[in-house]
Amino acid sequence: MRIYSNATIPLMIALITLISCDEPDSYSSISDSLKSELQEWAGILARYWILPPDDSLSSGKPDDTELLSLIQSCESNPEAWAYLYGCIADTIATLEPPSPACQQPD
Numbered sequence: 001m002r003i004y005s006n007a008t009i010p011l012m013i014a015l016i017t018l019i020s021c022d023e024p025d026s027y028s029s030i031s032d033s034l035k036s037e038l039q040e041w042a043g044i045l046a047r048y049w050i051l052p053p054d055d056s057l058s059s060g061k062p063d064d065t066e067l068l069s070l071i072q073s074c075e076s077n078p079e080a081w082a083y084l085y086g087c088i089a090d091t092i093a094t095l096e097p098p099s100p101a102c103q104q105p106d
Contacts, residue, residue: 027083034073038080041070042087050095057095 027035044059051058062070074080 027079029079030077030083034077034080035083037073038084039087042084042091046088046091046095050092 030038044062047057047059048061070084074084
């Protein structure tokens with residue numbers, strides 16, 4: 001009987017730990033509306049950083065007030081930074097690379 005009671009406590013701790021952990025990259029603390037906003041920002045920022053300014057898909061430079069709004073949104077939920085970075089990386093991965101003719105030599 002004593003063996004069962006000693007084994008029950010570690011088993012309960014392991015079960016509680018497994019239940020309380022989120023799946024990696026689930027971003028469960030971010031609301032759907034904030035996810036949508038961050039996805040839009042990821043597209044804007046990735047295109048601004050990667051594409052040349054004369055490209056038709058390039059977005060203009062975001063206003064400082066808009067960027068401050070983005071920063072405030074992410075500061076209120078630190079997990080939002082990781083989600084934003086992941087979305088930016090995904091967006092960059094889907095963009096076509098510029099033609100070699102537009103690359104500047106060193």
